[in-house]
Amino acid sequence: MTMSESLAIELQFSGGMELLFDNKKTIHTKVPAHFRQGADSHAVTIRDLIGWMASHLLKERPELFIGPDGSVRSGILVLVNGADWELEGELEYELQDGDEIVFISTLHGG
Amino acid sequence: MSCSVDEPTMTTAEKRAKDRAVHAGFCCKCKTEKSTITIRYAEYCDPCFVFSLDSKFRTALRNARPHRVVNPENLMLAFSGGSCSRSLIHLFNVFHSLPPEVVSNKMHPKVYNEIHVCHIDESSLQEQDQEGLAELSTMGKAREIAESYNYRFHGVHIEDIYDPEWSDSKCFSAVATLVTSLPKDQLAISGQAPDLLSHLAPLPAVSRQDRITKLKALLAACTTLTCKETILSHFRSSLLFQLTKRANCDVLVLGDSATKVAIQIIGLTAIGRGFSLPLETTAISNWVPNCKVLRPLKDSLLKELDIYCRLQNLQTIEGHSADLAYTVQSKAEVKSISRLTEEFITGLDKDFPSTAATVCRTAAKLTAPEVLYQDRCPLCHGPVQKGVKEWKNRITVMTPPNATVEPAKPAGQADDGCCSSNDNSATCCSSGPSNGPSACSSTRQKVDDGDALPFSSMLCYGCLTNLRDLDLKSMGNLSGAEERSFELPPLVAEGIADRLGYKTVEEALAQSTKADPRESLRAQIQEFLIDDDSDGDEEDGQP
Numbered sequence: 343m344t345m346s347e348s349l350a351i352e353l354q355f356s357g358g359m360e361l362l363f364d365n366k367k368t369i370h371t372k373v374p375a376h377f378r379q380g381a382d383s384h385a386v387t388i389r390d391l392i393g394w395m396a397s398h399l400l401k402e403r404p405e406l407f408i409g410p411d412g413s414v415r416s417g418i419l420v421l422v423n424g425a426d427w428e429l430e431g432e433l434e435y436e437l438q439d440g441d442e443i444v445f446i447s448t449l450h451g452g
Numbered sequence: 453m454s455c456s457v458d459e460p461t462m463t464t465a466e467k468r469a470k471d472r473a474v475h476a477g478f479c480c481k482c483k484t485e486k487s488t489i490t491i492r493y494a495e496y497c498d499p500c501f502v503f504s505l506d507s508k509f510r511t512a513l514r515n516a517r518p519h520r521v522v523n524p525e526n527l528m529l530a531f532s533g534g535s536c537s538r539s540l541i542h543l544f545n546v547f548h549s550l551p552p553e554v555v556s557n558k559m560h561p562k563v564y565n566e567i568h569v570c571h572i573d574e575s576s577l578q579e580q581d582q583e584g585l586a587e588l589s590t591m592g593k594a595r596e597i598a599e600s601y602n603y604r605f606h607g608v609h610i611e612d613i614y615d616p617e618w619s620d621s622k623c624f625s626a627v628a629t630l631v632t633s634l635p636k637d638q639l640a641i642s643g644q645a646p647d648l649l650s651h652l653a654p655l656p657a658v659s660r661q662d663r664i665t666k667l668k669a670l671l672a673a674c675t676t677l678t679c680k681e682t683i684l685s686h687f688r689s690s691l692l693f694q695l696t697k698r699a700n701c702d703v704l705v706l707g708d709s710a711t712k713v714a715i716q717i718i719g720l721t722a723i724g725r726g727f728s729l730p731l732e733t734t735a736i737s738n739w740v741p742n743c744k745v746l747r748p749l750k751d752s753l754l755k756e757l758d759i760y761c762r763l764q765n766l767q768t769i770e771g772h773s774a775d776l777a778y779t780v781q782s783k784a785e786v787k788s789i790s791r792l793t794e795e796f797i798t799g800l801d802k803d804f805p806s807t808a809a810t811v812c813r814t815a816a817k818l819t820a821p822e823v824l825y826q827d828r829c830p831l832c833h834g835p836v837q838k839g840v841k842e843w844k845n846r847i848t849v850m851t852p853p854n855a856t857v858e859p860a861k862p863a864g865q866a867d868d869g870c871c872s873s874n875d876n877s878a879t880c881c882s883s884g885p886s887n888g889p890s891a892c893s894s895t896r897q898k899v900d901d902g903d904a905l906p907f908s909s910m911l912c913y914g915c916l917t918n919l920r921d922l923d924l925k926s927m928g929n930l931s932g933a934e935e936r937s938f939e940l941p942p943l944v945a946e947g948i949a950d951r952l953g954y955k956t957v958e959e960a961l962a963q964s965t966k967a968d969p970r971e972s973l974r975a976q977i978q979e980f981l982i983d984d985d986s987d988g989d990e991e992d993g994q995p
Contacts, residue, residue, distance in 0.1 A: 357535065357758060358770065417798035419758055425488035426759075429477075429495065446762065448535075448711070448754045449794060 348372040349386065349439045353395070357447040359418070364401045371399070373437065388420070389413070389433040391443070406449075417449040491756055492805045498763055505752060505760055509543045512748040516736050517563065524565035528606075528701035530692050531571050531598065533590050533769030537707035538597070539757045540749060541569060542766055544705075545601050569598035570606040570695040572688055576664045577610060577671075578771070593769045606695050611663035613687045613941040616655060618694055624946040624957050627655045627666075627939040630927045631904055648919065648927070649904035652945050652960050670938040677788035679921035682723060682914075686832040690943050693833075696743050703744045708733075711754035711797065713747070714811035719793040725914035728834035730818040739835070741825055753801075753808060829912035830947025831919075831940075840913040910951050 353369045360367050376383040377390040386394075389412055396408045409415045413433055420427040421444040422435055437443075479485045479497035481504065487495030496504065517525075529544060531537045544567060571594035578588050591607045598605040612618050616625035633647035658666070674680045696704040708716070713733050720729050731737045737745040749757065761768060800807040823835035908916060927937075949960035 356762075357768070360770070416795070416802040419755055421759075421762070424498075426490045428490045429487060444762070446758050448758055449798065 347375040349375050349437055351437060352442045354442065354444040359445045359447040362402055362407055363399055369399060385436045387433060388427065388435045391437060417447065419446040419448060489759055491753065502760065502763060505756055506543065506546060508751055509748055510547060512735060512751060516746050516748065521563050524562045525703050526566045526701040527564050527703050527705055528568045528570055528696040528699055529705045530707065531569050531594055533594060535758045535761045535768050536709045536712065536749060538766045538768045539760050540705065540707035541601060542764055568604045568606060568699045568701055570692065572608055572610055572691055574610045588771065590769045597767065606699055608691055608695060610687065611660065611667045613691060613943060614658065614663040614666045616942045618691060619942040619946045621946065624942045625655045626652045626942060626945045626957050626961055628652055628945040628948055629939050630907060632924055632927050646924065648908040650907035650948055651904055654961055655942060666939055673923045673938045674921055675923050676921045678723060679918055681788050681790055682918050690833060693740055693743055702742065703746055705746045705748065707749055708747045709749050709752055709754045709757055710812050711808045713750055714808040715790065715794050715797050717811055717815040718797065719790045722789050722793065723914060724917035727821055727837055727913060729815065730820045731834065733815055739825065750812065829915050830910055830944050830951060831915045832912060833947065834912050836912040840916060841909055844916060905948055905952060907948065910948065
């Protein structure tokens with residue numbers, strides 16, 4: 343597996359989250375399969391994805407999406423392939439090619 | 453010690469934990485499917501989750517209705533467009549979709565008679581020009597959703613609160629304006645919160661645009677986002693009650709989730725609405741006569757309802773609640789108490805998933821206050837405790853203890869016969885064109901008794917506290933010269949008139965506008981008066 347390889351991911355937004363992402367409900371994107379951390383690299387996890395989304399896709403008000411700990415803000419539900427991300431290892435879940443990640447905001451926004 | 457002794461000493465929680473460990477990764481109900489949803493440590497598969505939410509909803513409904521339904525009630529479902537109320541409509545539909553053999557069975561009458569859906573369109577408050585408004589309107593989408601279930605739809609715009617049609621009597625065509633009891637130059641140094649008094653003014657028929665302008669003017673006079681949100685929520689619930697009554701419904705059903713109720717409990721307590729808290733958070737509330745309020749989703753978390761909407765493919769309306777953040781002036785105002793509470797509760801809920809449920813259970817022990825509905829607050833239509841204003845004045849420190857400014861002297865005791873002796877006195881004394889320059893304080897004393905109707909003395913503690921965030925500069929004062937930049941809607945004006953015992957809008961207006969008693973006297977004896985001109989004419993006409 344080469345470092346330049348990328349994974350095709352489908353991102354879905356609802357409950358007001360789409361407003362932060364250019365008003366798009368679904369984004370098909372490719373994320374790098376590996377992220378470099380210092381000297382070594384590791385397979386992309388949701389933690390990496392969230393940071394990557396914040397820098398590449400997010401259009402406005404990052405404080406409404408990403409929390410101080412690098413996770414999503416509390417009140418945002420994340421589903422990985424239809425299952426609660428808490429069951430999939432939360433931030434440490436390693437993304438697979440073709441994964442569908444859903445972000446639902448349960449907050450009123452602001 | 454025998455081996456069996458250990459078994460009974462296990463607590464229920466430990467047993468459950470052990471149970472869960474055995475079935476880790478599998479649904480806690482069917483124990484055969486892989487779990488996909490986790491709600492408060494319990495894992496469910498999709499079908500079991502839908503089933504459990506439905507059962508929870510049915511339990512809540514059963515607890516709210518009598519054992520034997522004799523007269524089926526009409527329901528009004530309040531639909532905002534969000535996931536909670538969207539789930540509510542769908543759950544009711546599932547609940548009422550009985551198999552034909554049950555429907556035809558006369559022994560099992562329908563539990564509910566008719567189901568109506570109502571929606572309040574708040575798009576006019578968004579930051580948009582006139583053309584953009586039509587696109588933002590949520591009314592069409594709400595109607596579409598309601599009609600897809602064959603439910604009668606009732607829609608109203610939030611600015612219709614300024615329509616006399618939406619007052620309790622359907623024709624209270626008057627608005628209330630507020631005045632402070634102190635002139636502007638004394639507000640800052642008076643050492644006490646000024647009294648708010650009200651005037652009623654007739655409201656001619658206004659266009660929709662005028663109503664939006666009026667509502668925006670009121671919101672602009674609120675200096676904090678909390679104040680704006682609170683006032684809007686009062687208007688929203690007033691409209692919901694009106695919609696319910698007009699559709700001949702007996703029950704208003706709200707989609708408040710456990711998370712929302714927990715946020716309300718903390719948020720409302722923080723803004724001083726603790727007294728009416730039980731009415732605004734219990735599963736059943738009987739405060740408004742002939743209009744029960746039901747919250748059947750009070751035991752379900754927001755997360756559950758969001759997942760339910762997703763699983764059932766239920767379309768919600770995006771941007772259904774007005775975002776007022778654009779109306780605030782400074783960065784510091786962007787947060788409101790309800791926003792902060794929301795963050796607080798959801799933040800806690802992330803690490804401790806029982807937070808919302810615990811807060812709700814604790815507050816469920818509160819009992820509703822024993823106050824008559826007649827003595828309601830004109831603004832929020834909630835219960836009022838006696839003597840809140842005196843109590844508030846007693847416990848509030850408005851000036852620092854070592855303040856150099858003198859507290860304002862009561863009217864009529866000023867040194868020079870005017871309201872104050874400082875340089876600004878000209879502003880005050882130049883108030884009314886008919887008032888002489890030295891008559892200011894005495895005039896004020898006089899009008900204090902007759903002209904204005906009381907307002908702040910009728911408010912509940914929550915509203916009294918909330919209205920402290922109104923910009924006092926936007927109100928007139930009793931001397932009457934200043935521009936009043938906002939008006940309170942007919943429903944509030946009606947509340948004031950109601951508390952004062954005026955039966956009709958004419959009576960209330962006559963009472964409020966009797967600034968010059970000679971005018972009302974003149975009006976009464978108008979037909980007996982002989983006009984100067986006509987006198988002349990008559991004389992001229994006589995040979």
